[in-house]
Amino acid sequence: MPKIKIIEDDLSIANELKEMLVRAGYLALITEDFSNVLDQVKKEQPDLILLDINLPKINGEVLLQQIRKENNIPVIMVTSKNSEVDEVLSMSYGADDYITKPYNPTILLLRIGAVLKRAERTTEKLSYHDLEIIPQKGILKKQEQEIILTKNEMIIFSYLLQNQGKIVTRDELMTDLWNNDEYINDNALTVNVSRLRSKLKEIGYEEAIETRKGQGYILHE
Numbered sequence: 557m558p559k560i561k562i563i564e565d566d567l568s569i570a571n572e573l574k575e576m577l578v579r580a581g582y583l584a585l586i587t588e589d590f591s592n593v594l595d596q597v598k599k600e601q602p603d604l605i606l607l608d609i610n611l612p613k614i615n616g617e618v619l620l621q622q623i624r625k626e627n628n629i630p631v632i633m634v635t636s637k638n639s640e641v642d643e644v645l646s647m648s649y650g651a652d653d654y655i656t657k658p659y660n661p662t663i664l665l666l667r668i669g670a671v672l673k674r675a676e677r678t679t680e681k682l683s684y685h686d687l688e689i690i691p692q693k694g695i696l697k698k699q700e701q702e703i704i705l706t707k708n709e710m711i712i713f714s715y716l717l718q719n720q721g722k723i724v725t726r727d728e729l730m731t732d733l734w735n736n737d738e739y740i741n742d743n744a745l746t747v748n749v750s751r752l753r754s755k756l757k758e759i760g761y762e763e764a765i766e767t768r769k770g771q772g773y774i775l776h777e
Contacts, residue, residue: 558672559583561602563593563619564634565612569657573606576661582668590614594622602629604672607651609635624650628692628707630671634659650707652737684717684775687759698759708744709752711736716765716775725772749773 560582564570570586577584585600587593590613597605605623609616620631633654652671655664675692682689688697694710696703705713715732716724726745733740740748749765756764766774 557581557583558603559585559600560668561585561587561597561600561605563587563605563611563616564608565590565610566608576665577668580665593619594626597623597629598626603675604630604632604668606668607631607633609633620650624707628694630675632664632667632671682714682717684720684764685761687761689713689717696755696759701759703755703759705752705755706748707736708733708738708740708748709755711738712745712748713752713775716773720775721777723768723771723774728772 560577562570562573562577562584564573564587567586567588574584574586585602587596589596590611593611593614607616607620611619616633616635620633623629623631630652631650633651634657635654636657652674653667655667682691686698689695690697691710691714694705694707696705696713711733712729715729726742729749730740730742730745733745753762753765756762764776766776768774
């Protein structure tokens with residue numbers, strides 16, 4: 557039974573959400589104390605968070621950024637503002653999806669189901685030579701040594717790994733990042749690849765990613 561954390565300061569809305577989620581087969585947790593929400597998330601370890609942007613004591617987008625520094629728990633942002641700015645900010649800060657109030661319960665349940673399915677697909681452990689790759693934690697592990705990748709770095713490395721031994725174009729990497737709701741420009745891609753290379757160098761894989769001029773990148777087999 558997936559556990560969903562409801563971070564919503566309007567108690568009536570929070571209770572409505574809880575009832576709807578319980579009827580749909582989820583375990584729902586309501587937030588009543590907003591002074592230590594991040595600690596609650598760490599303790600409860602929910603499978604998904606419904607996060608309102610407008611919260612007392614802390615802005616929802618700021619809280620989202622703090623959560624993302626700790627883990628990759630799926631987050632759906634909830635806002636009463638039907639504005640493109642809020643949507644873009646929510647996604648750029650690491651939200652997996654967003655929905656505006658008043659929301660359609662059926663659509664919200666479908667989005668929750670879709671986000672949880674995506675999360676399930678990223679829980680698998682991958683490997684590259686003697687490296688263990690744990691995408692959902694953003695970790696590359698070599699024996700007792702661990703390297704933490706950012707979300708973008710992990711998306712890039714995972715895509716290169718899926719196409720190991722083949723040339724991957726910059727456009728393909730940009731598309732995969734956009735498909736994962738990561739808004740990134742060409743210069744940012746270069747920076748992320750450079751940082752990924754530096755981290756691979758720390759664990760002995762300095763030459764793992766090769767640049768093919770005018771073509772793209774290749775992760776050596």
